[in-house]
Amino acid sequence: AQKITQTQPGMFVQEKEAVTLDCTYDTSDQSYGLFWYKQPSSGEMIFLIYQGSYDEQNATEGRYSLNFQKARKSANLVISASQLGDSAMYFCAMREGGDSNYQLIWGAGTKLIIKP
């Protein structure tokens, strides 16, 4: 079974609108971390935001926030007031404890295109 599922291969959003990128995960661990990364067309992988499984508040970093719903095992990324520079691939990743060697498990990504 997929550990990280990003169901939206691609999305088009109008500039200045908010956008939600979906991520669901599957783990039996109580302790885990969830990460979002952005990969623009230039190729670099940019860390955006982190949410720990024990964090009671949803993480926020500037225009990025994470809608963490633990019972539903979802960790959706919300970008407020989208900008043209937000056009990129977005990856959700999870780091489990246990026997996983703490390696990041990656989703397939969502390609976000912001329309002017």
Add this chain to the structure above:
Amino acid sequence: DSGVTQTPKHLITATGQRVTLRCSPRSGDLSVYWYQQSLDQGLQFLIQYYNGEERAKGNILERFSAQQFPDLHSELNLSSLELGDSALYFCASSVGSGGTQETQYFGPGTRLLVL
């Protein structure tokens, strides 16, 4: 700028050849990770080094090897290159040996093209 540096940025070589990719982690980070990103397989974890020792191994081919030096920079050696090895190779670093809360910061990547 994540603080992780990778050289070279681009590399074009022929099948059967050997190349070395280099990575310097962020100041203070002890772990280095190597990833391969190809179009058909997404991001694949290859190997992790922590403070000079191999910490974890992923889907790394026997033709590939890596090491981390005392100054903490790392090199990924790819030998007997095949067309399918063409990909973007990332190095990432993190402060410790890896925990659920530990963020990995990525370098700009090395784009390898095998002709």
